[in-house]
Amino acid sequence: MGNPKQKWTSEEEEALRAGVAKHGTGKWKNIQRDPEFNPYLYSRSNIDLKDKWRNMTVSAGSQSVKDKSRTLKARPNPDAAAHVAASTPLSNPHSSAAADDVVFDDSSEAAADSKTAPKYNAMIFEAISALNEPNGADTSAIISYIERRQELPQNF
Amino acid sequence: MGNPKQKWTSEEEEALRAGVAKHGTGKWKNIQRDPEFNPYLYSRSNIDLKDKWRNMTVSAGSQSVKDKSRTLKARPNPDAAAHVAASTPLSNPHSSAAADDVVFDDSSEAAADSKTAPKYNAMIFEAISALNEPNGADTSAIISYIERRQELPQNF
DNA sequence: CTCTAGGGCTAGGGTTCC
DNA sequence: TGGAACCCTAGCCCTAGA
Numbered sequence: 001m002g003n004p005k006q007k008w009t010s011e012e013e014e015a016l017r018a019g020v021a022k023h024g025t026g027k028w029k030n031i032q033r034d035p036e037f038n039p040y041l042y043s044r045s046n047i048d049l050k051d052k053w054r055n056m057t058v059s060a061g062s063q064s065v066k067d068k069s070r071t072l073k074a075r076p077n078p079d080a081a082a083h084v085a086a087s088t089p090l091s092n093p094h095s096s097a098a099a100d101d102v103v104f105d106d107s108s109e110a111a112a113d114s115k116t117a118p119k120y121n122a123m124i125f126e127a128i129s130a131l132n133e134p135n136g137a138d139t140s141a142i143i144s145y146i147e148r149r150q151e152l153p154q155n156f
Numbered sequence: 157m158g159n160p161k162q163k164w165t166s167e168e169e170e171a172l173r174a175g176v177a178k179h180g181t182g183k184w185k186n187i188q189r190d191p192e193f194n195p196y197l198y199s200r201s202n203i204d205l206k207d208k209w210r211n212m213t214v215s216a217g218s219q220s221v222k223d224k225s226r227t228l229k230a231r232p233n234p235d236a237a238a239h240v241a242a243s244t245p246l247s248n249p250h251s252s253a254a255a256d257d258v259v260f261d262d263s264s265e266a267a268a269d270s271k272t273a274p275k276y277n278a279m280i281f282e283a284i285s286a287l288n289e290p291n292g293a294d295t296s297a298i299i300s301y302i303e304r305r306q307e308l309p310q311n312f
Numbered sequence: 313c314t315c316t317a318g319g320g321c322t323a324g325g326g327t328t329c330c
Numbered sequence: 331t332g333g334a335a336c337c338c339t340a341g342c343c344c345t346a347g348a
Contacts, residue, residue, distance in 0.1 A: 005323070005340080005341060005342080006342095007340080007341080008341085026315095026317085027316095028315080028316070029315060029316085047315090047342080048341080048342075050316070050317075050318095051340085051341065051342070051343095055339080055340060160329085161329065161330080161334080161335060162335075162336095164334085164335085182322065182323085183322095184322075185321065201336095202321075203321095203322085203336080204335080204336075206323075206324095207334085207336070208334085208335080211333080211334060211335080215333085
């Protein structure tokens with residue numbers, strides 16, 4: 001968290017502009033490395049350069065119609081939450097009636113916050129691939145398989 | 157119209173407080189998504205949560221007169237011209253009073269320090285519970301089910 | 313493995329309305 | 331005059347893809 005938000009100075013912006021002029025757009029790492037600009041940009045990563053350029057060029061565009069009616073505004077997003085399941089046109093077989101009382105053990109893990117798994121899809125897919133043989137019968141085996149596999153990651 | 161200025165109810169405030177206690181400050185999207193608080197906050201965006209928290213904490217602070225302290229923090233590298241600035245921050249030549257002055261709240265949350273405690277198990281379990289009826293439902297249906305349910309989390 | 317493109321999120325400053 | 335609710339956007343992180 002050592003980042004209080006480092007605002008770009010005009011020197012840095014100028015260096016970035018010059019760097020893009022010299023190397024072209026998208027050559028962020030080259031610009032950052034170039035001894036000509038590095039003195040100004042040594043504290044910025046190539047990603048920072050990219051992000052900054054994005055911001056700078058956005059404003060350079062044209063001012064789109066700003067007919068935003070001041071006195072009245074349409075506001076989407078009334079809800080879209082609350083109920084979750086069964087909202088899709090999917091057939092959703094039976095749904096087994098009162099299914100929303102699933103007895104989640106829910107043991108531990110109360111957080112469930114921030115960065116979550118990136119490659120869970122792969123894991124599930126792998127499990128299914130490995131077990132899909134018999135018509136995907138025992139579904140619980142998938143969980144077993146995945147859980148079995150969780151000896152390296154500490155979460156999940 | 158739907159929202160000319162939606163005042164916050166005490167239920168919403170309470171949910172927000174609880175959400176901050178659970179997830180910590182700054183995890184607005186998580187709080188909003190959390191099924192525990194979503195019923196109260198479904199009509200508020202994560203930005204609304206942030207703004208409301210700002211208002212609440214400003215007034216809640218106290219009636220004490222002084223207290224103008226800002227969350228200002230050390231800012232290395234102000235200049236960006238010429239050559240590399242001194243690499244040594246020349247902070248405290250003599251080590252006496254420590255330098256740790258992290259003013260951040262970081263409200264407790266004690267035990268759950270472990271990041272990433274996804275509840276994917278619960279989701280998968282729910283999917284299987286809902287689909288298990290018709291005998292070994294094909295495994296891909298489980299993924300479909302979970303994906304359909306992903307109206308809140310963006311990853312997965 | 314390295315790097316870029318793009319999406320997503322937060323912090324903070326502004327703006328509007330009461 | 332000031333506060334509450336809302337809007338805008340810079341900066342940064344994360345991940346997929348080349």
